[in-house]
Amino acid sequence: MKQRRLKTAEETKPVLRVVRSSKEDAPDVDQLVRTAWNFAYTALWNNSIFSRTEIRIARNRIREFLLACKTPTIGYKAFCQRVLLARYYVNNGENRYIPVPSIWLDKENPTGFTGTKEWYENIKTVRASLPNYKAELRAFAEAILEMKEDPTAENFQYWRNYFIEKKMPGLLTLFLTTVANQQFGI
Numbered sequence: 001m002k003q004r005r006l007k008t009a010e011e012t013k014p015v016l017r018v019v020r021s022s023k024e025d026a027p028d029v030d031q032l033v034r035t036a037w038n039f040a041y042t043a044l045w046n047n048s049i050f051s052r053t054e055i056r057i058a059r060n061r062i063r064e065f066l067l068a069c070k071t072p073t074i075g076y077k078a079f080c081q082r083v084l085l086a087r088y089y090v091n092n093g094e095n096r097y098i099p100v101p102s103i104w105l106d107k108e109n110p111t112g113f114t115g116t117k118e119w120y121e122n123i124k125t126v127r128a129s130l131p132n133y134k135a136e137l138r139a140f141a142e143a144i145l146e147m148k149e150d151p152t153a154e155n156f157q158y159w160r161n162y163f164i165e166k167k168m169p170g171l172l173t174l175f176l177t178t179v180a181n182q183q184f185g186i
Contacts, residue, residue, distance in 0.1 A: 054102055083116075144178055147182060
């Protein structure tokens with residue numbers, strides 16, 4: 001019969017660990033914020049140069065939005081789709097413009113990013129019956145995130161071909177510009 005040494009009381013105490021469950025502590029939130037900002041900048045303000053303060057305020061507002069969502073990744077995808085909706089709105093009408101990011105992203109501004117919520121909710125309602133309704137919006141958000149997380153030639157070619165096959169030249173151009181800004185920093 002093999003004898004075993006009994007553990008002392010000190011050895012049997014449960015070990016307590018700190019488990020971070022806050023979404024804010026997740027390392028990918030910073031990456032999502034950077035990716036979302038890069039995309040929004042490219043889609044809405046690519047011909048502008050902003051101060052560090054303006055960029056910091058914009059990123060903080062994006063962070064607040066992502067952290068208010070159940071999961072930051074789902075929030076990121078919703079954010080990108082809403083930015084695309086705003087871009088479509090501005091590009092398809094006269095005398096429409098997007099103010100500087102700190103104003104447009106202010107949650108108290110009903111004609112800024114906040115105003116895109118209803119548009120996005122309408123799309124989600126239609127998607128309940130037609131899952132592929134405006135699928136290119138969702139695909140675009142995924143493409144940009146994938147290129148940030150895994151910037152390979154394979155991924156790049158896949159998404160480039162996707163937008164070509166879907167006959168979406170505007171999204172193709174935006175994809176190419178966003179990837180360039182992402183790769184070379186803005």
